[in-house]
Amino acid sequence: MPISRNTLLTVYLLTTTSLLSVTAVFAIGSDTAQTSAQPPKAAPIVAPIVAPIVAPIVAVDTASELKNRFRIDHMVDNMTLFVERDYDSGPVIVVLPDGSKMYSDRHPKTVKWAAGITGDIIYIESPMPGPWQLIGKVVPTSTIKKVSKLEIEVQPLPQPLFQGEQIKLVAQLMGDAQRMRLPGLDYLVEWNAHFVSRHKAGDENFAAGDIIVGSYKDNGEDYDERPDDGIFTSNIDIRQPWGDYRFVVQARNNVFDRQVSSLFRLSPRPINVEVITPEDSSMAEWKVMLHVDNSALQLAETHFSFELTGPAGMQVPLIVDGLTQADSELVLPTLIEFGRYKLKGTVATTTVAGREVILDLPEQFFSLTPPPPPLPTAKELAAVAAIAAQKAADEEALAKKDAIFWIVTINVILLILGVLGLVVWRKRQSLAQALAAAELRVQQQKPVKQAPAPSLDDIDLTLPDETDNNN
Incomplete structure (x- = not known):
């Protein structure tokens, strides 16, 4: 019996619709996420997952069988491709039905692309209907996942x-x-x-x-x-x-x-742990007070696990269970080494509603210090005072001796400096006198210059002759 054209069209549409309904595609919302400072609008959260999730993986086109090809129907408004590649290989190249190509760093604004070391996530708005192809090192056994709704x-x-x-x-x-x-x-x-x-x-x-x-x-x-x-x-x-x-x-x-x-x-934490400091912090016996809120936890199912660490690599585990009272006291092991200690612990317990919980307890620190030395006796004090007095007397005698030494030394130095100064001054005076005498002798030894003979013009004829005066 021949199959009618309408029947073939119906089968084609049903096959195409089924293929799209079982592919894994993510819808990309147009609204961006709110910042952390402004929390987003409340959205419903699924019920708690008690058992491991065994939901089947979406059945989609196998890449090896279709040679990285798939078809997009005209009814698809948007889609997200999940592509699995060889480790550390480059992003795939998407070939559209019209032969144009899209790359991870070059694509239309309607496309969003996230490339990782093992695959690509590509969102495409209003994809072109027809056959698409991926070029790249797609894992042969992988599947091409095309999804329309993401949450x-x-x-x-x-x-x-x-x-x-x-x-x-x-x-x-x-x-x-x-x-x-x-x-x-x-x-x-x-x-x-x-x-x-x-x-x-x-x-x-x-x-x-x-x-x-x-x-x-x-x-x-x-x-x-x-x-x-x-x-x-x-x-x-x-x-x-x-x-x-x-x-x-x-x-x-x-x-x-x-x-x-x-x-x-x-x-608030329903368990409180407090280290009780003894009156004498040098005592080797320390205690820890444990307080459990029995209105929130079951005492019989509350188990403490501590680890005490201290100097010289000390590590001691401590276990406390079988509690019958809300307030209990834990005596720590005898501490020998002086120094700083740390008490770290966890609690495995059950709430009154029956939920099993594990709690981390705040770390506790304390120090074991050596005892102070005993007070000295009167005899020891007298001996110490005598030693101190003798030491003071010795220091005083040494100070006097040093003072005399420096006084004599300074006076001798000043005397020497004075004598040296006097000698220098006398030598400078003698040198000055010798220089003055030498200069005087030089001046005395110079010849006296003869006065020039007078000329006729210089003789005063009005004066009487010397012979006439004698007469």
């Missing part, structure tokens, strides 16, 4: 939540309601967790503001069970001031930005 699911914080809790929280990236899994996705998506204070009067966190408390990783380290399984595990630091907060989780990269938030209260 994040975050496990909410339990209540009550206590200061210092060691807590494991998980989150996952969802594409079309399916958990996304891609090798190297941990490097392509940045997760941040914030505690934003609600500034309630009387709370310890009244002026805390926005606190970055950790992130989520899918690297198989710390609390994360397996790398690259699509389950991101937190490393949140709960040692923050107690009070009311908004819990904000953000997942972002160059392509997308998603946030969820919820309200919670961080309760």
